[in-house]
Amino acid sequence: MQEPVLVPVELQAFDLLLRPWEDTPGDFAAALRGLGDPDFRRWNSAVVPRPDENGVRAFLRRRRDGWGAGDLASFAVTEDGAVLGQVAVGMIDRPMRTARVSYWLLPEARGRGVASRALEAVTRWAFRDLGLHRLELGHAVGNEPSCAVAGRCGYPLEGVLRGAMVDVSGRLRDVHLHSRLATDPRPAGRA
Numbered sequence: 001m002q003e004p005v006l007v008p009v010e011l012q013a014f015d016l017l018l019r020p021w022e023d024t025p026g027d028f029a030a031a032l033r034g035l036g037d038p039d040f041r042r043w044n045s046a047v048v049p050r051p052d053e054n055g056v057r058a059f060l061r062r063r064r065d066g067w068g069a070g071d072l073a074s075f076a077v078t079e080d081g082a083v084l085g086q087v088a089v090g091m092i093d094r095p096m097r098t099a100r101v102s103y104w105l106l107p108e109a110r111g112r113g114v115a116s117r118a119l120e121a122v123t124r125w126a127f128r129d130l131g132l133h134r135l136e137l138g139h140a141v142g143n144e145p146s147c148a149v150a151g152r153c154g155y156p157l158e159g160v161l162r163g164a165m166v167d168v169s170g171r172l173r174d175v176h177l178h179s180r181l182a183t184d185p186r187p188a189g190r191a
Contacts, residue, residue, distance in 0.1 A: 005070020005094075011125055014117035018075035018087060021063040027076060030083035031056045033106055040104050043143045046166045066090070073126075077105070077118045084109035087118040089126045089135070097133040099126060103149070110145070116152045120187070123153060127182040134181055140165060141174040150178040154187035 011018040021027050034040055036051030049055035049062075066072025074088040085105035092099040101122065103115050119137075126132045137155045139146035150157070155178035164175040 006067045006073050006092075006130075008067045008073075009125075009129075011075065011121050013121035013124070015079065016084075016114065016117055016121065017078045018118060018121055019078060020067065021060055021074060021076045021086075023060055023064070027060065027083060028056055030076070030085075030106065031059050034085060034104055035059060037104075037107060039107070041168050043140045043146065044104075044168060046168050046170065048168065063088075070094075073122075073130075075118070075122065077103075077109075077114060079109075079114070084114050085118070087115075087122045089122055089130070089132075092130070092132070094130075097131065098136065099130070099132055099134075100136045100138065101126070102137070115145075115149045119149060119153045123180060132182065134179055137178040137180075138164070138175045139178075140167065141176055143176075147176060147178075150176075152187060153180070154184055155180045 008020040021031070032051060035049055035055060049059040063072070063074040066074055071092050072088060072090045074086060076083045077085045077087055085103065087101070087103040089099045089101055101119060103119055105115055123135060126135055137150050138161070141160060158177045158179055161175040161177050163172040165173045167173050
């Protein structure tokens, strides 16, 4: 059998532990809460799993299978053993040295810099260990907290992708496109 393109790893940085999602009751409960969170659903596309048992099982299975397929490295963001959310490097294109990053947090983790710390940790890993050169970050226009995380992590806004996302209600939404290159300077305050 061929070795997986991505070997699951744990990343410890900025007082967080990023680890692969596990098929455990704790991870199931955190994913169920995250996928069902009204703010998460408000800003995400129609392709996110449903917030029910089948949707969460599909979510966890895709996270596990992504490592083996080499196209998705998804991490549960944890602090002191508690799952706070997710950060991922997906749509990995090794020949083009590009990928897309994403993140979400449970409500109690918001406003504490968790998303910025997790994104910075996974960004450094993707550049260093995966050898990627360009990481893209997209979010629905109007999602100001996500836009702020992108800015804090050195992902400048490149433009607007018009009508690029169908949200969970079926409405077409514009998307802000941000990116960071391996050659960009690290954001201030992130040694």
